[in-house]
Amino acid sequence: MLIIFGTAKLLAELFERMKQPGIVGEILAGVLVGPSLLGWVSPSEFTTTLAELGVMFLLFRVGLEIDAAELIKLGGTATAVGVLGVSVPFLAGWGIFHLWGKPQLESLFVGTALTATSVGITAQVLAAKGLLQRTASRIILGAAVVDDILALLLLGVVSSLAEGHVNSLELVLTSIFAAGFVLLVAHWGRKSMNRVIPQLQNRLRVGEAQFALAMVFLFGMAALSVKAGVAGIIGAFLAGMALSEAMPPRIHDLSHGVTELLVPFFLANIGLHFNGGAFAHQSTFLLALLLVPAAIFSKILGCGLGASRHGRVVATRVGLGMIPRGEFCMVVAQVGLDLKVIPPDTFGIIVFMAVTVTLMTPPLLKIAFKGILPQPEEETEIFRLG
């Protein structure tokens, strides 16, 4: 723990001094101490658990700062961004591998791996710079929810294809259930929590009852959303949104402490998965180099189109914010490997792509959001006029 946390913070400091985003330093810390370079730490169940808890708390905290009503107002745009931001990267990934002459199933898996945004990275950058209230940030968070549902469905489809049987009814039911769950919580979550929490609070005698309640609700929502067919972090985000008014600032601070401790593990864990597999052969390396810009521009294009009615500035920010890939990518690659649809070198390519595009996002976001701090209403203005 000391190694991971210490190195992450050290590199973050170095990067901040070079006027680069600290988050990039924390991911590179994972690459540095990981198996590909120093070999001090290997990804294990322990580091993965801390990382999962880290990103859960991160999205819980982001949720605490988000107004569900505002998010729902932007629901149309978020859905468009989510749908296009899944389809375009899917087609790009599938297309490249298909044209390269790879088997159909492998190309479909690579396409799927390109779909899901790892919203944790963007959320961390936006939260650290106090940009969560911007229109673009809200669109990104809303789109990440849509994106996650679609990507999970897509993974369901391609892995059923690989296993040779597709149950369409089950897929339709899952998607309806997942979407219904999210809408239900987003709509009524806050109102019901605003009623329930104060009542419960007055009745409880245990120490720090509010914090305990918040944690039980957080873990409960994460577990429920996994049951409903959505990722646990989406549940954590919804839990945060539902609790945002019912919880006093002190609880925000307490959960902030947990987040600060665990987020470096989430970031370093991405770096830990980096390996040299993508450099095994020249052709593999070429394919990896081709996939990185495809992953970046397909999201900028797809998501940008989805958000185009909010003006070019917002659209660019949304597109850039949706670039990072993370956990989901690794999951798709792992499922493909287990089903023997993806060979190890393609697995290496996917992980290389995920780490590389994720590393490139914070600097790009920094540029895209530059200059808005002096005129804090500019972006919203465009939105209202456009």
Place this chain on the structure above:
Amino acid sequence: MLIIFGTAKLLAELFERMKQPGIVGEILAGVLVGPSLLGWVSPSEFTTTLAELGVMFLLFRVGLEIDAAELIKLGGTATAVGVLGVSVPFLAGWGIFHLWGKPQLESLFVGTALTATSVGITAQVLAAKGLLQRTASRIILGAAVVDDILALLLLGVVSSLAEGHVNSLELVLTSIFAAGFVLLVAHWGRKSMNRVIPQLQNRLRVGEAQFALAMVFLFGMAALSVKAGVAGIIGAFLAGMALSEAMPPRIHDLSHGVTELLVPFFLANIGLHFNGGAFAHQSTFLLALLLVPAAIFSKILGCGLGASRHGRVVATRVGLGMIPRGEFCMVVAQVGLDLKVIPPDTFGIIVFMAVTVTLMTPPLLKIAFKGILPQPEEETEIFRLG
């Protein structure tokens, strides 16, 4: 995680309503969901890690509230309490098993298992009730450090005996090194931190630099103290003491959040280890029933004698506060089992003893500290007069 945290908080609430300490509810939650009853959760590397982090943060937070100078003032008493609080229980445990006709090595291991206090339980009770500034509390914390060093040395001796070779020089060196490390940090830790931290702080640009520094220092001290031959939690306690002045209240709050989240896992994990092994045979059960009062009264007697010059009230409180057994007990039992010195039923007896005496401590402490809140200076008065 939901199961453990939720059940722990639920039972804590129930116990608070029955005017019983919530901490007992949280330990019983572990027994309830653990393998011996419902079987929902088994002790795993994951639960153990969370538990270790929990008790580390607990002692870090306790350290933050403790004044090292005050602790050193009570150093003489703390040493006496530590020495007698290790010797008397060791003799009691060894004596009972020896008289029962058990082999010599097994009796020595059982004696060793009875020595180390699990100060986390007492610290949690005292911190929750705001009693950390009492004389008795300070003696307990100081004695726990001495106790820990002695118990680790004793485990070193008995396991070398079991392996058939004792390296006295190494044991002497370890004890000098461990004691030196603790004294050094307790004496100069705070002063040097008061100088170093503000300087570092001004130079760092990373977000939440103070919290990051505190965490790096905490993990670093825990790792160092393990190297020095002391338990990691003692290092965490020393780290907290060294940082107590240099850190602003906000950092206390942030680390408090982590503590609140993780401590239920520490408590429930004790309960998780409970098993029915002690009830296997009638003679095993009798021996277990005999060992529980021996574990309790040997600590009350030994530690009480050590603190006798502070008056009977303080001595009783110190004796009661030193009763809990935990992690160390399980470690001794495990080492003995691995060396084939302890049979499985004796392993069951030791774990049964640890869980039972730990469960009995919070209510006893509640009684011992009752009535002092209206006259907050009573105890210190006795000390000054005595």
